[in-house]
Amino acid sequence: MSRPKAQPEAGLTIAMPKGALFAESAARLRSAGIEVPEDVGRRLTITTADGTTLLFLRPTDVPAYVEFGSADCGIVGKDVLWETDRNVAELADLGFGYCRLVVAGRRIDRYHEGAPFPTFLRVATKFTRSAETWFAERDLPVELIPLHGSVELSPLVGLADLIVDLVATGTTLREHDLVVVEEIGESTARFVVNPVRFRAKYDALVKLLERLSAVPA
Amino acid sequence: MRLPAGVRDWLPHELARKREIEQQMRAVFGRWAYEEVQTPIIERFDVMERGLGEETAELLFQFNDRRSTALALRPEMTTPVARLVSTRMRETPLPLRLAYVAPVFRYYEQPQEGRMRELTQAGAELIGAPGIDADAETLFMAIEALDEIGLRDARFDINDARVVDGILAGVELDGEAAREAKEHMKTRNLVALRKFERPALVQFAQRRGGHEAIQAARGVCRTPESLVALDALDELLRRAGALGYESRVTVDFALLRELDYYTGFLFEGYVEEIGFSLCGGGRYDSLLPRFGFDVPAVGWTAGVERLLIALERRGKHVRRRRHRIDVLVAGSDVVAARERAAGNVVRYAGSDLGDEALLEEARAYEIPRVVIALNGTVRELRVGPRVGGLPAPRTPSNWDAR
Numbered sequence: 273m274s275r276p277k278a279q280p281e282a283g284l285t286i287a288m289p290k291g292a293l294f295a296e297s298a299a300r301l302r303s304a305g306i307e308v309p310e311d312v313g314r315r316l317t318i319t320t321a322d323g324t325t326l327l328f329l330r331p332t333d334v335p336a337y338v339e340f341g342s343a344d345c346g347i348v349g350k351d352v353l354w355e356t357d358r359n360v361a362e363l364a365d366l367g368f369g370y371c372r373l374v375v376a377g378r379r380i381d382r383y384h385e386g387a388p389f390p391t392f393l394r395v396a397t398k399f400t401r402s403a404e405t406w407f408a409e410r411d412l413p414v415e416l417i418p419l420h421g422s423v424e425l426s427p428l429v430g431l432a433d434l435i436v437d438l439v440a441t442g443t444t445l446r447e448h449d450l451v452v453v454e455e456i457g458e459s460t461a462r463f464v465v466n467p468v469r470f471r472a473k474y475d476a477l478v479k480l481l482e483r484l485s486a487v488p489a
Numbered sequence: 490m491r492l493p494a495g496v497r498d499w500l501p502h503e504l505a506r507k508r509e510i511e512q513q514m515r516a517v518f519g520r521w522a523y524e525e526v527q528t529p530i531i532e533r534f535d536v537m538e539r540g541l542g543e544e545t546a547e548l549l550f551q552f553n554d555r556r557s558t559a560l561a562l563r564p565e566m567t568t569p570v571a572r573l574v575s576t577r578m579r580e581t582p583l584p585l586r587l588a589y590v591a592p593v594f595r596y597y598e599q600p601q602e603g604r605m606r607e608l609t610q611a612g613a614e615l616i617g618a619p620g621i622d623a624d625a626e627t628l629f630m631a632i633e634a635l636d637e638i639g640l641r642d643a644r645f646d647i648n649d650a651r652v653v654d655g656i657l658a659g660v661e662l663d664g665e666a667a668r669e670a671k672e673h674m675k676t677r678n679l680v681a682l683r684k685f686e687r688p689a690l691v692q693f694a695q696r697r698g699g700h701e702a703i704q705a706a707r708g709v710c711r712t713p714e715s716l717v718a719l720d721a722l723d724e725l726l727r728r729a730g731a732l733g734y735e736s737r738v739t740v741d742f743a744l745l746r747e748l749d750y751y752t753g754f755l756f757e758g759y760v761e762e763i764g765f766s767l768c769g770g771g772r773y774d775s776l777l778p779r780f781g782f783d784v785p786a787v788g789w790t791a792g793v794e795r796l797l798i799a800l801e802r803r804g805k806h807v808r809r810r811r812h813r814i815d816v817l818v819a820g821s822d823v824v825a826a827r828e829r830a831a832g833n834v835v836r837y838a839g840s841d842l843g844d845e846a847l848l849e850e851a852r853a854y855e856i857p858r859v860v861i862a863l864n865g866t867v868r869e870l871r872v873g874p875r876v877g878g879l880p881a882p883r884t885p886s887n888w889d890a891r
Contacts (some may be wrong), residue, residue: 341764361677
């Protein structure tokens with residue numbers, strides 16, 4: 273028995289992360305048949321000839337746009353998913369944008385070799401939710417110091433005992449004589465969708481999922 | 490002077506729209522022979538936890554009374570209704586058809602539109618009825634209700650909680666692994682499901698469809714319960730088709746609802762442009778037994794505010810029904826009482842206002858008559874059309890909705 277065709281589906285709205293993941297996200301969407309322009313300039317959104325709407329967002333904002341359905345789907349790092357804890361469905365690991373979320377400290381403090389932590393830890397990070405969860409799971413009381421940049425400076429000047437930060441190559445840590453104490457998790461770019469929109473625009477989203485997954489990582 | 494996070498006020502014109510939806514829902518419940526009940530907003534914490542399970546109990550607003558009894562605001566109505574039925578209505582002949590339109594409270598960390606800490610649920614519970622007829626009644630009542638409020642293109646995904654267990658058994662996952670996989674199924678986390686190295690799991694989490702999807706599931710499902718459930722879903726699709734709903738009802742094997750008391754049939758209703766579901770429900774045969782009353786039950790509920798958002802976002806404002814006022818009376822309690830007794834809606838005007846001010850007020854509120862009783866004489870003014878140069882009305886009308 274054949275089912276009647278569902279209602280015609282409007283073009284997809286895709287949330288794209290600006291910054292480090294943008295170029296590769298654009299390339300992957302292009303090979304999935306979506307005409308992402310080479311240069312988007314200062315535009316916040318464009319609609320392509322085939323009716324796809326692209327939103328260019330700060331990476332940390334992508335999950336909120338998808339959760340509330342302002343975008344049907346998006347590309348975002350797993351680190352942002354940990355940190356924002358939004359209700360989005362993670363359909364594919366796109367493989368690029370590899371980095372690790374780690375706890376790091378000064379080499380001289382020897383925490384990486386098992387030296388005991390101070391009883392009351394001060395932890396500086398941009399990833400406050402992830403850090404809070406990770407330390408809470410270990411029953412370690414911490415004072416979180418939310419920072420917005422150059423987190424690796426904070427242990428050097430006595431602001432924090434440890435930092436929680438993203439590490440790609442490790443160069444920045446080495447340059448500041450910091451070492452990884454523990455790895456919290458490995459992050460790559462993910463294709464995420466709004467759970468309800470996945471149903472409402474099922475055919476279009478599954479097609480995009482298959483095309484994005486077909487590209488070798 | 491601020492409000493707490495996640496709650497809101499309703500101004501007269503906003504509340505009028507909300508009430509209209511609530512009345513439409515009540516009308517549907519009534520047509521299906523459901524009777525409305527009311528339970529307290531405050532329940533004992535242990536009662537709510539017994540119904541909801543430990544995990545969901547985290548959503549509760551909880552507090553103690555002065556004797557340190559742990560209390561909670563109800564986060565949904567199914568548990569209070571189950572408590573009500575199992576304690577107060579055991580002797581009533583089954584099945585029971587009960588409905589509610591009621592505020593509930595949830596402690597969301599990040600409250601936002603569509604996920605407020607106070608929300609209104611309109612729902613129905615069919616208690617003491619096992620089987621597919623009761624499941625179908627619930628689904629079709631929900632479709633009719635969304636039709637009634639003007640969302641005639643709303644779509645409904647259906648599933649059965651037993652199918653997922655059948656799939657998990659079919660791919661030989663049990664214990665902690667099965668529990669984890671189910672959690673990832675619920676959030677449709679395909680990335681996490683791939684790590685179980687069971688391709689069938691991933692396929693099911695992304696498979697939606699009609700009879701052909703059910704047919705495909707038969708090959709994987711191992712438990713007898715799941716095969717029974719697949720037959721029931723097939724039958725529901727067929728019955729939906731007979732009502733002309735075939736393009737609106739789809740099977741989605743990854744559909745699992747947040748609350749853990751569901752035991753069988755499940756569904757959610759949604760429209761394309763809203764990123765959250767508008768209504769949902771299912772069978773919860775294990776809930777009433779938790780309150781010592783061993784009867785099956787099925788039910789559904791809609792978020793009234795979400796229905797409003799859906800209507801407003803597509804520009805389909807529910808028709809604005811400002812309170813109609815028949816007459817503006819100045820200067821006499823007796824005249825006003827007479828007008829009210831005649832069935833009119835009467836607005837009192839200050840007795841110190843002159844004719845022009847009274848006419849202005851009448852025009853602002855679209856009142857057709859003005860009656861002035863002063864010094865023993867009763868006069869009636871004709872309210873003419875507004876002429877240029879008058880001040881703007883204090884309550885502008887919505888021209889789009891005219």
